[in-house]
Amino acid sequence: MTGQAAVGADIRDRRVNAVIAFALVAAVALTITGWLYDGPPHDYVALAVLTVLTLVTRLVRVRVVERVAVAASGIVSLASCVLVGPVGSAVMLVLAILIERGSIRWPARIFNAALGAILGSVGGIVYLVLGGPRNLTSVSGPGEVLWHVGVPFFAASLAFSLVNFGSIALIVRVDSGASFRSMFFAMLTTSGLAQIGYGVVGLLFVILWVPAQVGPFSALLILIPLFVAQWAFVQYAEEERAHERTLAALVAAGETRDPYAVGHSERVARLSVLLAEGMGLGPAQIESLRYAAMLHDIGWLGARASGADQGDVPKTSDRDLVLGHPGVGATLLDDISFLQDSLEGIKHHHERWDGRGYPSRLAGDAIPLASRIIAVADALDSVTRGRPGHDAPPIVSAVQDLQLRAGSHLDPAVVAALVRVGESSPSQLGEALGLGSPDGPPWDHDDPSVSDLLAGLEPSTRSGQRG
Numbered sequence: 001m002t003g004q005a006a007v008g009a010d011i012r013d014r015r016v017n018a019v020i021a022f023a024l025v026a027a028v029a030l031t032i033t034g035w036l037y038d039g040p041p042h043d044y045v046a047l048a049v050l051t052v053l054t055l056v057t058r059l060v061r062v063r064v065v066e067r068v069a070v071a072a073s074g075i076v077s078l079a080s081c082v083l084v085g086p087v088g089s090a091v092m093l094v095l096a097i098l099i100e101r102g103s104i105r106w107p108a109r110i111f112n113a114a115l116g117a118i119l120g121s122v123g124g125i126v127y128l129v130l131g132g133p134r135n136l137t138s139v140s141g142p143g144e145v146l147w148h149v150g151v152p153f154f155a156a157s158l159a160f161s162l163v164n165f166g167s168i169a170l171i172v173r174v175d176s177g178a179s180f181r182s183m184f185f186a187m188l189t190t191s192g193l194a195q196i197g198y199g200v201v202g203l204l205f206v207i208l209w210v211p212a213q214v215g216p217f218s219a220l221l222i223l224i225p226l227f228v229a230q231w232a233f234v235q236y237a238e239e240e241r242a243h244e245r246t247l248a249a250l251v252a253a254g255e256t257r258d259p260y261a262v263g264h265s266e267r268v269a270r271l272s273v274l275l276a277e278g279m280g281l282g283p284a285q286i287e288s289l290r291y292a293a294m295l296h297d298i299g300w301l302g303a304r305a306s307g308a309d310q311g312d313v314p315k316t317s318d319r320d321l322v323l324g325h326p327g328v329g330a331t332l333l334d335d336i337s338f339l340q341d342s343l344e345g346i347k348h349h350h351e352r353w354d355g356r357g358y359p360s361r362l363a364g365d366a367i368p369l370a371s372r373i374i375a376v377a378d379a380l381d382s383v384t385r386g387r388p389g390h391d392a393p394p395i396v397s398a399v400q401d402l403q404l405r406a407g408s409h410l411d412p413a414v415v416a417a418l419v420r421v422g423e424s425s426p427s428q429l430g431e432a433l434g435l436g437s438p439d440g441p442p443w444d445h446d447d448p449s450v451s452d453l454l455a456g457l458e459p460s461t462r463s464g465q466r467g
Contacts, residue, residue, distance in 0.1 A: 012174070012175065015174045016107070016171065016174050016175050017107070018174075019111070019170060019171055019174050020107060020110060020111045020114070020171075023111055023114035023115060023118065023167065024110070024114045026114070026118055027090070027113075027114040027115075027116075027117035027118050027121075028117075030086075030090070030117065030118055030121035030122060030125075031086075031087060031090045031117050031121050033121065033125065034085070034086030034087045034090065034121045034124055034125055035087050037086070037125060037128065038085050038086055038087065038124065038125075038128055038134065039085070039087070040085075040087055040088075041084045041085055041087055041088025041091060042083065042084050042085045042088055042134065043083065043084055043088070045216065046083050046084050046088075046209070046216070047080075047084045047088050047091065047092055049216045049219055050076055050079070050080045050083065050084065050092050050219075051092045051095050051096055053073075053076050053219050054073045054076045054077065054080075054092060054093070054096040055096050055099070055100060057073040057075070057076055073096070074194075074195065074198045075198045075201045075202045075205065075222070076202075076205070077089070077092075077093060077116075077119065077120065077123075077160070078123060078153075078156070078157050078160060078198055078199060078202035079202040079203075079205040079206050079209070080092050080093075080120065081120060081123035081124040081127055081153075081156050081160070082124075082127055082132065082136070082149070082153060082156075082206050083206060083209055083210070085124050085128075085134070086120060086121045086122075086123070086124025086125050086128070087120075087121070087124070088120075088124075089119075089120030089121070089123060089124050090116070090117040090118075090120035090121045090124075091117075091120075092120065093113075093116030093117060093119065093120045094113045094116050094117050094120075096116070097109065097112045097113045097116050098113050111171060115164070115167050115168075118163060118167070119160050119163060119164055122156075122159050122160060122163050123156040123157070123159060123160040124156070126152070126155055126156040126159045126160075127152045127153060127155070127156040128152075130151070130152035130155050130156070131148065131152055132148070132149060132152035132153060132156070133148060133149065136149065136206070136209075136210035136211055137210060137211075139210075139211055140211070145207060145211055149203070149206065149207075149211075150203055153199070153202070153203050153206065154199050154203070157195060157198070157199035157202065160195075161192060161195040165184050165187040165188055165191075165192065166184060168183070168187065169183040169184040169187065177431070179273075179274075179277070179428070181277050182273065182277065182286075185283040185286075186283070188283065189283040189284070189287075190236075190240075197232075201222065204222070205218060205219075205222045208221060208222065243338050246336065246338075247291065247294055247295070250294075250295055250298055250333075251265050251266070251294055251295065251298075253298075253301060254295075254297060254298050254300060254301055261297060261300075263434060264297070264381060265293070265294050265295070265296070265297065266294070266434075267377075267381050267432065267433055267434050268293045268294075268296065268374060268377045268378050268381050269290050269293035269294045269377075270431075270432035270433075270434075271293075271376075271377035271380060271381065271429075271432045271433065272289055272290065272292075272293040272370075272373050272374055272377045273286055273289065273290055273293075274421055274425075274428060274429065274432050275373050275376060275377060275414060275417050275418060275421065276289050276373055278417040278418075278420055278421045279373075279413070279414070279417045281369075284341075285369075285370075288341035288342045288345070288370065289342070289345060289370045289373060289374070291338075291339055291341075291342040292342035292343075292345030292346050292349070292370050292371075292374060293345075293370075293373075293374050293377065295329065295333060295339070295342065295346055296326075296329070296345070296346050296349045296374050296378065297325065297329065298329040298332055298333065298346070299324070299325030299326055299327065299328035299329030299330075299331075299332065299346075300321075300325050300329075301328075301329075301332060319454070322445045322450075322454065323358045323359060323454070324359070326346060326347050326348065326349060326350050326358070326359055327347055327359045329346045329347070330343045330344075330346050330347035333346065342370070344368040344370065344371065345368055345370030345371050345374060346371075347359070347360075347371075348360065348362060348367055348368050348371035349370075349371045349374040349375055349378060350375065350451070351363075351367045351371055351372075351375070352375075352408070352409050352410075352451065352455060353367070353372075353406075353407060353408060353409060353410055353411050353412070354407075354408050354409065354455075356455035356456070356457070357451070357455065358454065367411070372410070372411040372413075372414050373411075373414050375409075375410060375411070375414075376402065376410050376411070376414045376415060376418055378446045379402055379405075379409075379410065379446065379447075379448050379451075380398055380399070380402060380418065380433070381433065381446070382444050382446035382447045382448070383398045383401060383402070383447065383448065384398045384433055385444075395422065395426070395429060395430060395433065396422070399418060399419060399422045401448070402415055402418065402448070403415055403419065405448060409448060409451055409452070
């Protein structure tokens with residue numbers, strides 16, 4: 001490890017340890033708050049049963065996003081906030097995590113235990129603060145159960161989930177540098193939906209245990225819906241993994257066709273997501289945009305090997321290939337169901353704000369937003385790569401070049417988002433571009449000056465052209 005890398009790793013470790021220490025302090029403070037507000041665990045028999053059940057359900061997990069696993073034990077955790085109170089729930093989660101067998105390193109195990117105490121305390125306190133009854137035997141009738149127990153229970157479930165997602169996104173951000181926002185919303189749109197199901201089954205568990213007077217035997221009754229829910233998550237996760245495998249295969253095929261394109265699609269995708277986050281796009285829009293950005297040049301697979309991107313200037317035959325590759329790409333992917341929302345972004349990523357682009361000469365807001373974002377990311381990746389005889393310019397200079405194109409070649413709103421990202425998060429922009437990315441080809445169809453050439457603009461009227 002180089003000296004610089006060692007320093008970076010040391011800084012990262014200190015930050016991770018600081019987050020763990022903060023989590024421990026918060027866990028102790030919230031557990032004490034729960035004790036002062038509600039007292040000790042409500043039922044020690046229930047506490048023991050729930051702890052065992054949590055251990056059993058934690059044995060089966062499904063990975064829904066990178067580095068994040070969700071277990072059906074979430075249902076038991078939510079139910080415990082009501083059945084044994086905030087302190088009992090905190091104790092149960094800490095015990096289950098600490099005695100669980102596995103190869104988890106102790107720093108991670110300690111963080112998870114602290115997070116468990118935080119979640120149990122937060123869930124139990126929110127439930128009680130919103131009027132949830134401590135003694136469920138006094139609740140009778142479906143209406144009273146749904147209103148007096150169900151409403152505060154689902155509010156507690158929401159607080160439980162948001163604190164959980166935020167804490168995990170924070171530790172991953174500090175440990176790996178991944179975007180907090182991306183990680184948080186990835187969990188919110190995947191396991192967040194699962195938490196709704198957890199809440200429904202968790203409420204059923206609570207009702208069976210006390211109002212229905214089934215008691216601990218309800219743990220056996222609840223195992224069936226627990227593992228049915230788990231099976232559903234496995235199917236969903238497998239579908240997501242299949243999507244990623246398909247995406248990776250398509251990108252690899254495109255990069256094999258053009259060695260200069262290696263890494264280009266990934267960089268454009270990272271930039272596009274960064275810009276989309278800066279513009280406040282929702283998770284679903286960002287996901288379809290990422291797919292489109294990864295595959296925006298897949299149309300080159302339909303182009304014959306004619307030497308395009310190899311010479312100093314485009315030949316006539318190369319021009320036809322350049323103009324046709326966005327439409328060819330959309331056609332190639334037309335039968336892939338999970339890419340349907342990405343096709344328009346792929347087909348129109350070379351349109352220009354002034355209507356001089358291709359293939360459809362769309363202008364302004366008529367161009368799909370995904371295409372406008374990819375156009376900016378595509379241009380930035382191109383101008384920040386070197387060319388034979390020309391070194392790559394600094395990122396700041398490249399962004400300034402693209403600013404000159406706002407309102408003509410590029411969407412002003414997307415360029416403004418790029419400027420904001422460059423000013424507020426220059427390191428993220430550099431990471432998205434990939435420091436030390438290889439030089440580009442002598443002639444690159446993504447270069448903004450080539451866009452001007454294809455638009456029929458005279459050299460004197462081109463803006464932001466590289467020298």
